[in-house]
Amino acid sequence: xxxxxxxxxxxxxxxxxxxxxxxxxxxxxxxxxxxxxxxxxxxxxxxxxxxxxxxxxxxxxxxxxxxxxxxxxxxxxxxxxxxxxxxxxxxxxxxxxxxxxxxxxxxxxxxxxxxxxxxxxxxxxxxxxxxxxxxxxxxxxxxxxxxxxxxxxxxxxxxxxxxxxxxxxxxxxxxxxxxxxxxxxxxxxxxxxxxxxxxxxxxxxxxxxxxxxxxxxxxxxxxxxxxxxxxxxxxxxxxxxxxxxxxxxxxxxxxxxxxx
Amino acid sequence: xxxxxxxxxxxxxxxxxxxxxxxxxxxxxxxxxxxxxxxxxxxxxxxxxxxxxxxxxxxxxxxxxxxxxxxxxxxxxxxxxxxxxxxxxxxxxxxxxxxxxxxxxxxxxxxxxxxxxxxxxxxxxxxxxxxxxxxxxxxxxxxxxxxxxxxxxxxxxxxxxxxxxxxxxxxxxxxxxxxxxxxxxxxxxxxxxxxxxxxxxxxxxxxxxxxxxxxxxxxxxxxxxxxxxxxxxxxxxxxxxxxxxxxxxxxxxxxxxxxx
Amino acid sequence: xxxxxxxxxxxxxxxxxxxxxxxxxxxxxxxxxxxxxxxxxxxxxxxxxxxxxxxxxxxxxxxxxxxxxxxxxxxxxxxxxxxxxxxxxxxxxxxxxxxxxxxxxxxxxxxxxxxxxxxxxxxxxxxxxxxxxxxxxxxxxxxxxxxxxxxxxxxxxxxxxxxxxxxxxxxxxxxxxxxxxxxxxxxxxxxxxxxxxxxxxxxxxxxxxxxxxxxxxxxxxxxxxxxxxxxxxxxxxxxxxxxxxxxxxxxxxxxxxxxx
Numbered sequence: 001x002x003x004x005x006x007x008x009x010x011x012x013x014x015x016x017x018x019x020x021x022x023x024x025x026x027x028x029x030x031x032x033x034x035x036x037x038x039x040x041x042x043x044x045x046x047x048x049x050x051x052x053x054x055x056x057x058x059x060x061x062x063x064x065x066x067x068x069x070x071x072x073x074x075x076x077x078x079x080x081x082x083x084x085x086x087x088x089x090x091x092x093x094x095x096x097x098x099x100x101x102x103x104x105x106x107x108x109x110x111x112x113x114x115x116x117x118x119x120x121x122x123x124x125x126x127x128x129x130x131x132x133x134x135x136x137x138x139x140x141x142x143x144x145x146x147x148x149x150x151x152x153x154x155x156x157x158x159x160x161x162x163x164x165x166x167x168x169x170x171x172x173x174x175x176x177x178x179x180x181x182x183x184x185x186x187x188x189x190x191x192x193x194x195x196x197x198x199x200x201x202x203x204x205x206x207x208x209x210x211x212x213x214x215x216x217x218x219x220x221x222x223x224x225x226x227x228x229x230x231x232x233x234x235x236x237x238x239x240x241x242x243x244x245x246x247x248x249x250x251x252x253x254x255x256x257x258x259x260x
Numbered sequence: 261x262x263x264x265x266x267x268x269x270x271x272x273x274x275x276x277x278x279x280x281x282x283x284x285x286x287x288x289x290x291x292x293x294x295x296x297x298x299x300x301x302x303x304x305x306x307x308x309x310x311x312x313x314x315x316x317x318x319x320x321x322x323x324x325x326x327x328x329x330x331x332x333x334x335x336x337x338x339x340x341x342x343x344x345x346x347x348x349x350x351x352x353x354x355x356x357x358x359x360x361x362x363x364x365x366x367x368x369x370x371x372x373x374x375x376x377x378x379x380x381x382x383x384x385x386x387x388x389x390x391x392x393x394x395x396x397x398x399x400x401x402x403x404x405x406x407x408x409x410x411x412x413x414x415x416x417x418x419x420x421x422x423x424x425x426x427x428x429x430x431x432x433x434x435x436x437x438x439x440x441x442x443x444x445x446x447x448x449x450x451x452x453x454x455x456x457x458x459x460x461x462x463x464x465x466x467x468x469x470x471x472x473x474x475x476x477x478x479x480x481x482x483x484x485x486x487x488x489x490x491x492x493x494x495x496x497x498x499x500x501x502x503x504x505x506x507x508x509x510x511x512x513x514x515x516x517x518x519x520x
Numbered sequence: 521x522x523x524x525x526x527x528x529x530x531x532x533x534x535x536x537x538x539x540x541x542x543x544x545x546x547x548x549x550x551x552x553x554x555x556x557x558x559x560x561x562x563x564x565x566x567x568x569x570x571x572x573x574x575x576x577x578x579x580x581x582x583x584x585x586x587x588x589x590x591x592x593x594x595x596x597x598x599x600x601x602x603x604x605x606x607x608x609x610x611x612x613x614x615x616x617x618x619x620x621x622x623x624x625x626x627x628x629x630x631x632x633x634x635x636x637x638x639x640x641x642x643x644x645x646x647x648x649x650x651x652x653x654x655x656x657x658x659x660x661x662x663x664x665x666x667x668x669x670x671x672x673x674x675x676x677x678x679x680x681x682x683x684x685x686x687x688x689x690x691x692x693x694x695x696x697x698x699x700x701x702x703x704x705x706x707x708x709x710x711x712x713x714x715x716x717x718x719x720x721x722x723x724x725x726x727x728x729x730x731x732x733x734x735x736x737x738x739x740x741x742x743x744x745x746x747x748x749x750x751x752x753x754x755x756x757x758x759x760x761x762x763x764x765x766x767x768x769x770x771x772x773x774x775x776x777x778x779x780x
Contacts, residue, residue, distance in 0.1 A: 001290040012701035014560025016572040023580035030521040035282040040274025052276040060283035075735020125735040127750030181272035215335020215385040230387030261550040300534030312536040320543035441532035475595020475645040490647030
């Protein structure tokens with residue numbers, strides 16, 4: 001089975017930056033299969049990339065190498081790291097972008113990428129995706145052991161993970177964690193958080209959404225609906241419409257969930 | 261020759277949904293070659309996807325597996341289907357999105373995807389692209405025969421195909437079928453429909469466009485031009501400009517074609 | 521090592537045009553690895569594509585085949601060409617889109633693509649990417665020698681390459697050459713042009729930007745910064761912001777650089 005490398009960046013697709021990373025990878029490891037996970041992360045959207053990555057990685061074969069370059073600190077003292085877990089490899093800046101993915105897996109080893117032998121010969125100060133992260137991912141794909149890529153580290157930077165809170169009156173206070181292409185609002189409330197709430201009512205932006213439905217199609221077109229979405233989280237959606245637009249939603253917004 | 265799977269969705273590229281489908285496919289069929297046909301179909305744009313698919317499929321090798329997920333009814337009672345034709349395989353919701361592609365080929369067999377053995381172990385109600393359509397496409401790529409994927413069906417849902425009409429006075433009444441990235445208006449009028457009209461005049465939005473030109477470049481910059489486009493249909497374009505913007509065009513608009 | 525073909529177009533990703541080119545290539549050369557360099561070039565953006573291509577090609581393996589289809593003259597008398605250099609192959613319309621890439625390499629041979637045996641059997645007047653350029657790229661990938669694809673040519677069309685000028689008072693007059701996805705302004709001033717200017721001051725749109733910094737992160741968030749970017753050119757950026765938006769920048773704008 002050929003090695004798989006995924007790429008997640010905030011580069012967009014217009015400038016050739018992503019294609020250049022493909023070129024670097026194929027120069028080092030011609031057999032690599034490269035999957036573009038997302039290049040539409042908002043510029044410097046570390047929290048956004050953390051979510052996208054964590055939602056996708058469980059669906060890749062064991063041993064997949066995930067290269068993530070959302071890197072507002074490029075050229076500064078922030079470290080570049082590689083991490084091996086019980087399922088996958090990660091190559092990224094040490095800015096917390098791996099937090100959610102690593103919370104789902106067991107970390108086996110982590111290194112500070114400080115061995116230039118595994119980078120391009122000339123390293124710019126502004127495009128480590130091309131000069132450091134892509135080459136390191138490709139060397140892993142060639143079979144270079146993680147420990148050779150740099151010195152071990154044990155103090156990875158973790159971002160606070162979005163979590164719902166339980167109020168004194170039993171209300172669950174959740175948050176909009178991510179807004180997808182369809183305008184669906186994906187929250188930080190997981191199906192298990194709702195296990196003890198047989199009849200859910202969601203309060204958000206003055207709306208009252210009663211009950212969990214099995215799918216978007218369970219309500220008439222244009223109506224709000226609460227579902228358990230594909231990442232097993234509470235989602236607020238509008239059937240064949242955009243909940244984000246209807247409710248002027250923002251990531252971080254709070255919503256209240258009560259049992260009725 | 262490695263098996264080829266194409267993907268056509270309305271998912272956009274920002275959320276990692278498409279990359280996740282790549283991961284699912286490569287988990288099941290590591291040898292598959294995956295081609296992203298379009299993920300920029302408008303949300304729930306079944307008719308739009310039907311056009312994009314039909315225009316592209318003749319240019320893929322025989323045996324290619326086309327997975328199409330534009331699926332407003334996800335999680336409802338709409339069926340998931342797989343179809344084998346004399347040239348290709350299709351995996352899609354049974355909502356008519358295959359209508360135009362199948363009209364170009366001979367259907368050999370069609371099945372209702374009702375065998376969970378070929379799906380992911382856990383199936384969400386909102387992301388059948390990941391949980392049903394991608395795995396089924398990958399199993400086809402591995403060589404699983406179509407008939408094993410589900411029970412035969414013969415009543416596929418077909419959408420009405422856009423067609424020009426001939427008026428009593430001989431005017432051909434066509435329609436804008438698709439608007440492309442350049443703002444070119446692709447109609448439902450085919451070159452053969454114009455065979456008996458040596459000197460074509462197109463009437464649309466108060467404009468009168470005289471003659472078919474061999475290419476966009478046959479008129480000065482910024483001028484309207486009628487050509488036979490790459491899918492052998494009448495196209496209205498503006499050289500190095502956007503006919504859609506100039507004429508405020510919408511899919512479904514009527515245009516009259518007369519012989520002069 | 522499988523042959524690599526890159527694609528650079530102004531087609532966008534929504535219409536299936538790019539996926540169709542993949543299908544054509546895989547029909548002719550199933551072993552080809554296809555990399556999408558950019559399909560987000562502005563419509564008819566020949567100069568823009570020339571820049572994107574030249575920045576990326578040094579990072580691909582020797583022998584890579586670069587297919588470029590930004591082609592306002594499709595269907596006109598403009599020639600289609602293929603070029604072999606000391607590092608790579610290029611297939612494109614002869615409209616100057618290769619100018620910057622070829623300026624970096626040694627041209628070994630160039631041909632006019634006038635042998636229909638290497639095209640699709642039916643050639644449209646509006647989609648030579650599908651009907652001529654993709655098939656020719658795939659035949660090169662299969663090992664067809666360049667000279668068989670057409671008659672030799674020696675008069676390729678070259679676009680003027682953006683170049684800074686030295687004023688009488690020693691000011692270097694540069695230009696905004698390209699604006700990337702982050703809103704960074706990439707200029708035509710190269711690091712070597714600044715070698716004799718130890719303390720650079722950039723004047724642009726009434727702003728005065730003092731000094732070259734090693735990276736974007738060297739200044740506070742939201743501030744303007746001048747750096748040497750990843751293509752070894754002077755870049756004007758805003759840390760975690762968009763210089764293009766802040767300064768309402770356009771490609772072609774002039775900027776003055778003085779030693780202070």
